[in-house]
Amino acid sequence: MLQKPAVLVVFLLGVSNAIAQNITYKVVTTALxxxxxxxxxxxxxxYKTPFPLTAxxxxxxxxxxxxxxxxxxxxxxxxxxxxxxxxxxxAFSRDAVETDTVFEFYNRSQNTYSVPGLPQLYEPIDxxxxxxxxxxxxxxxxxxxxxxxxxxxxxxxxxxxxAAVDVTYVGLDQAMTLKGAKIQLSGRGTRNLPKASYKIxxxxxxxxxxxxxxxxxxxxxxxxxIREKMGFDLAESFGLPTTRYSFVRLFINNKPLGLFGLEExxxxxWLANEFNNGVSQGFNQGILYNGAIRSxxxxxxxSEAPYLEVKVKKxxxxxxxxxxxxxxxxxxxxxxxxxxKFLKDAPSTEPDAAATWNSHVDxxxxxxxxxxxxxxxxxxxxxSSGDNYYIYEDPAHNGRFVYIMYDLDLTQGSASRSYxxxxxxxxxxxxxxxxxxxxxxxxxxxxxxxxxKFESILRDFIRKQRDNQEFxxxxxxxxxxxxxxxxxWDKSISREHRxxxxxxxxxxxxxxxxxxxxxxAEPPVIDYSERVLRNDISxxxxxxxxxxxxxxxxxxxxxxxxxxxxxxxx
Ligand SMILES: *[C@@H]1O[C@H](CO)[C@@H](O)[C@H](O)[C@H]1NC(C)=O
Ligand SMILES: *[C@@H]1O[C@H](CO)[C@@H](O)[C@H](O)[C@H]1NC(C)=O
Ligand SMILES: *[C@@H]1O[C@H](CO)[C@@H](O)[C@H](O)[C@H]1NC(C)=O
Numbered sequence: 112m113l114q115k116p117a118v119l120v121v122f123l124l125g126v127s128n129a130i131a132q133n134i135t136y137k138v139v140t141t142a143l144x145x146x147x148x149x150x151x152x153x154x155x156x157x158y159k160t161p162f163p164l165t166a167x168x169x170x171x172x173x174x175x176x177x178x179x180x181x182x183x184x185x186x187x188x189x190x191x192x193x194x195x196x197x198x199x200x201x202a203f204s205r206d207a208v209e210t211d212t213v214f215e216f217y218n219r220s221q222n223t224y225s226v227p228g229l230p231q232l233y234e235p236i237d238x239x240x241x242x243x244x245x246x247x248x249x250x251x252x253x254x255x256x257x258x259x260x261x262x263x264x265x266x267x268x269x270x271x272x273x274a275a276v277d278v279t280y281v282g283l284d285q286a287m288t289l290k291g292a293k294i295q296l297s298g299r300g301t302r303n304l305p306k307a308s309y310k311i312x313x314x315x316x317x318x319x320x321x322x323x324x325x326x327x328x329x330x331x332x333x334x335x336x337i338r339e340k341m342g343f344d345l346a347e348s349f350g351l352p353t354t355r356y357s358f359v360r361l362f363i364n365n366k367p368l369g370l371f372g373l374e375e376x377x378x379x380x381w382l383a384n385e386f387n388n389g390v391s392q393g394f395n396q397g398i399l400y401n402g403a404i405r406s407x408x409x410x411x412x413x414s415e416a417p418y419l420e421v422k423v424k425k426x427x428x429x430x431x432x433x434x435x436x437x438x439x440x441x442x443x444x445x446x447x448x449x450x451x452k453f454l455k456d457a458p459s460t461e462p463d464a465a466a467t468w469n470s471h472v473d474x475x476x477x478x479x480x481x482x483x484x485x486x487x488x489x490x491x492x493x494x495s496s497g498d499n500y501y502i503y504e505d506p507a508h509n510g511r512f513v514y515i516m517y518d519l520d521l522t523q524g525s526a527s528r529s530y531x532x533x534x535x536x537x538x539x540x541x542x543x544x545x546x547x548x549x550x551x552x553x554x555x556x557x558x559x560x561x562x563x564k565f566e567s568i569l570r571d572f573i574r575k576q577r578d579n580q581e582f583x584x585x586x587x588x589x590x591x592x593x594x595x596x597x598x599x600w601d602k603s604i605s606r607e608h609r610x611x612x613x614x615x616x617x618x619x620x621x622x623x624x625x626x627x628x629x630x631x632a633e634p635p636v637i638d639y640s641e642r643v644l645r646n647d648i649s650x651x652x653x654x655x656x657x658x659x660x661x662x663x664x665x666x667x668x669x670x671x672x673x674x675x676x677x678x679x680x681x
Contacts, residue, residue: 148193233348238476
């Protein structure tokens, strides 16, 4: 009995020594041209020459080949097909593996990272029934390769200019190409920045892990690269319905564009994915309104016109818009108007006030989201600017509205039009924008029960971080170590291919102090434009260090000062 295992071990060792067993190596990188004298290979242990890898027929960015299991290590290389000399090799060695590799990204030292994530602080709100999807991973960075003629929007940053592209997604264990997708620039202010954000809509029959529309966020306004990810991870931890967020590497026509944030766009079938477990068929979908520009939910009368007033002429953006139509009923502004009317005269201290509110809106979705805006120091949300939210009419809960926050880049010590100090008042009633017309917040906080709840959300979070810095810092550190190599890569990419007017836009503000309309730019706008144009703040400083600009602080520095500012409140 005792001898059997020993015999078995000897036998297995004997086998692997006798036959130099091969496995499949798979590496992901930009495609090599046919005329290129270079080829991809894998260099194993102390072999003098690489084993060649060949581009797969359907996805030219994936190179695979059989080669021996390494005794200690291997690395991927580019070599000259004719002379077999090494032209380039990865900056490190990979530890030997005994089975076929996953799709490993060239020159990235790890495939996965340990990113423990944040604790779930609140259960998902009642309406939520989110589909399981592989769109977002917390512990790895997939790659997206686009190919197609994108000159239409490289030279014209107007809204709605599309280009047709094929999209190849390569994760660690899956790869696919979705042909005939449409890409366009996304965002407003960021359209004019050297690194733009994009929106992709997949073709008629295509979905990427259940989603028809995705956004690729440029991250250029945030030298720490992780603010928006932190924001959405906290929204998830707060049990809020909104997009999840992850990182991807982006290439267009074989050229690197860098590290991007991947998020869901809220177009169909997003509502079915978020509220009906991904089932679109038979789903009784409510209307989804967007509040995007000076859309503070004030009652403006019964006529639709003022709700649909154009706020940004250049892009034709209206205050409110309809993002998704309802299955039943009309796609008009009536329900939004009725809601703003309810807010105007909403009950406050009446005994049934809370119940009445709860029949009109999921009050948890509002209280948690708005508390999170304060906790994130959101300079571009409902409280600060009356912007960047959706309200969804949920037929499964008698048509009450659910509040959905999004666009969390200008948060946690980063701003573009305001001073970050306005998020560090230590008193939420002095928070940026608080004293402007914000009926959703102000009216709700007149209800004693809601005010208590709102304040307890703020207190609990601040205490958590005050009593144990690691609560947030551990997550920040894990994300920072995962993206470190990609940030270095992102910063090394020349952005010259963007139209020259783009950098002129920033230069005009920085050098002449003039905004696009020719008026004198406000100090925060100048400061923000300058830091984006120069792009010279180190990643390490942005995450761990101190920065004292009017529109930017170090990420941890901001959290530490925010907690400190609220010390007498908790
Ligand atoms: C392993 O792969 C190499 C390179 O492709 C090949 O030359 C060799 O014959 C293979 N060995 C075995 C045992 O399959
Ligand atoms: C590999 O990455 C290192 C930094 O990690 C960088 O210095 C080097 O230029 C990269 N090499 C290639 C070939 O991409
Ligand atoms: C840019 O595209 C818009 C929308 O298609 C069009 O109206 C405009 O004329 C274009 N501008 C230039 C300079 O091509």
